[in-house]
Amino acid sequence: LGISIADGTVCKVEQRALQALAPAVEEARRAVRSASTVHADETGWREDKMRAWMWIFVTRVVTLFVIARSRGRKVLEQTLEGFQGKLASDRWSPYTWVDIARRQLCWSHLARDFQWMLDHGTAHDLPHVELLVDGTAQLFRWWHKLRDGEITRRGLRRCMTPLRERMEEALAALAEDGSPKVAGKADEIFKLRQGLWTFVEHEDIDPTNNLAERQLRHAVIWRKCSYGTDSPAGSRFVEAVLTVVMTARQQGRNALELLSQYVYADFHKLTPPRLVTDSCAQA
Numbered sequence: 001l002g003i004s005i006a007d008g009t010v011c012k013v014e015q016r017a018l019q020a021l022a023p024a025v026e027e028a029r030r031a032v033r034s035a036s037t038v039h040a041d042e043t044g045w046r047e048d049k050m051r052a053w054m055w056i057f058v059t060r061v062v063t064l065f066v067i068a069r070s071r072g073r074k075v076l077e078q079t080l081e082g083f084q085g086k087l088a089s090d091r092w093s094p095y096t097w098v099d100i101a102r103r104q105l106c107w108s109h110l111a112r113d114f115q116w117m118l119d120h121g122t123a124h125d126l127p128h129v130e131l132l133v134d135g136t137a138q139l140f141r142w143w144h145k146l147r148d149g150e151i152t153r154r155g156l157r158r159c160m161t162p163l164r165e166r167m168e169e170a171l172a173a174l175a176e177d178g179s180p181k182v183a184g185k186a187d188e189i190f191k192l193r194q195g196l197w198t199f200v201e202h203e204d205i206d207p208t209n210n211l212a213e214r215q216l217r218h219a220v221i222w223r224k225c226s227y228g229t230d231s232p233a234g235s236r237f238v239e240a241v242l243t244v245v246m247t248a249r250q251q252g253r254n255a256l257e258l259l260s261q262y263v264y265a266d267f268h269k270l271t272p273p274r275l276v277t278d279s280c281a282q283a
Contacts, residue, residue, distance in 0.1 A: 011233075011234075014233075014234070014237045015233060015237070016263075016266075017237065017240075017241070017259075017263060018233075018236055018237045018240050019266060020262045020263045020265070020266035020267075020272075021240040021241065021243075021244055021259075021262050022240070023262070023272040023275075024240065024243065024244050024247075024262060024272070024275045025064075025239065025240050025243055027274070027275045027276060028062045028063070028064040028243050028247060028275055028276075029064060029079070031059060031061070031062040031064075031275075031276055032057045032059055032062060032064045032079070032080065032083075033079075033080060033081060033082050033083050034085075035059040035060075035062075035083075035085050036085045036086065036204050037059065037060070037085055037086045037087075037088065037202075037204045037205045038057050038058065038059055038080070038083070038085060038086075038087055038088070039057075039058040039059075039087075039088040039089070039206075039209050039211045039212035040055070040056065040057050040058075040076075040087060040088070040089045040095065040209075040212060041055075041056050041089065041090070041209060041212040041213055041216055042054065042055045042056070042071060042092070043216060043219070043220060043223075044223075045067055045223060045228050045229075045235075046223075046227055046228025046229070047067065047069065047228055047229050047230075047231070047232065047234075047235050048229075048230055048231055048232075049228075049230075050069070051069070052067055052068060052069050052228070052235070053067070053068055053069075053070070053071045053075075054066075054067050054216070054219050054223070055067070055068060055075055055079065056212050056215055056216045056219070057079060057080070057212075058211050058212045058215050058250075060204075061247070061250065061251060061276055062247050062250070062275065062276060063215045063242075063243060063246040063247050063250055064079070064243055065219060065238070065239045065242040065243050065246070066079055066239060067229070067235040067236075067238060067239055071092075071094070072094050073094040073096075073097050075094070076094055076095070076097045076098075077097060080097075080098075083098070084102075085102070086102045086103065086104060086198060086202065086204070086205050087102060087103050087104070088103070088104040088106065088205055088206065088208075088209050088211075088212070089103065089104075089105070089106065089209055089212075090105070090106050090109045090209060091105060091109065091188070091189075091192065100192055100194045100195045101194055101195075102198075103192075103195035103198065104195060104196075104198040104199050104205050104206070104207065105189075105192060105195045105196055106207075106208050106209035106210075107136060107139065107140070107196075107207040107208050108208045108209070108210065109209070110136065110189065110196070111133075111136045111140075113185060113189065114129060114132040114133045114136055115133065116185070117129045117132070117174070117182045117185060117186070118130070118133055120181055120182065121178065121179055121181075121182040122179045122182075124177075124178070124179065125174060125178050125179055125182045128170040128171075128173050128174050128178070129170075129174070129182070131166060131167065131170045132167055132170050132171070135163055135166060135167045135170075138163060139160070139163065139207065140207075142156055142159050142160065143156070143199075143207055153203060156200060157200055157201070160197065160200050164196075164197055164200075167196075168190070168193055171186050171189055171190040171193065172190055174186035174187075175187035175190045215246050215250070218242065218245070218246060219238075219242055222238065222242070241259070244258060244259055244262070244275070245259070247275060251277075258273065258275075261273045
């Protein structure tokens with residue numbers, strides 16, 4: 001528009017917008033803590049030229065972003081305080097904060113691990129590793145059939161029972177008698193085996209963590225363009241904007257319109273809009 005704006009003015013506008021979006025962030029945090037299922041992931045970030053991490057927590061209707069200097073368990077404890085639902089994630093150790101009985105490990109990651117075993121194992125490992133690779137492919141075929149309505153949940157359980165037994169036996173055999181590298185990875189997965197099959201019993205969770213990874217892509221693009229943030233205040237702004245924008249997209253709402261409603265309500269001391277409407281909550 002041909003208007004000259006100082007850098008400091010931009011920062012002030014961001015902080016005013018952050019103030020306006022505070023109710024949305026708090027609503028998203030409450031929704032995540034009370035959700036029956038949350039998909040979580042994290043990726044690298046830069047804050048004030050120092051290493052940080054962008055965390056994401058996704059339910060079926062809300063996406064919450066958190067930027068922290070830590071990639072450890074403390075972030076989960078603070079963000080998911082009181083959480084009693086199920087958690088879908090990779091095997092990053094801080095996620096053990098949630099009991100393994102309430103976790104779903106990502107089978108996309110597991111498929112890559114089994115392929116790694118196939119590429120780096122010995123001939124002695126081969127029969128067991130091939131069973132894991134083939135079993136994972138079969139698992140996804142059955143999952144897609146369930147998703148497409150070709151089989152029922154009961155049918156999936158019936159199919160998965162013998163496959164589960166064979167794959168766990170293969171993991172146990174590799175952990176006990178596999179080549180050193182393969183044995184270590186197999187043992188790690190075998191110890192978490194209870195978290196491999198949560199999706200079979202529960203309808204509200206997927207076998208992969210693709211939902212969180214898809215929602216994280218926009219933040220990754222932002223990071224590549226901006227190289228992170230220069231201060232904690234800038235990080236809070238990024239968290240808030242991404243939380244509202246990605247939640248709006250997730251719900252099929254107009255992101256710019258929703259952001260404008262929050263800012264308008266703050267300027268005029270009005271009740272802010274709802275981030276999670278009744279129709280979304282019931283979806």
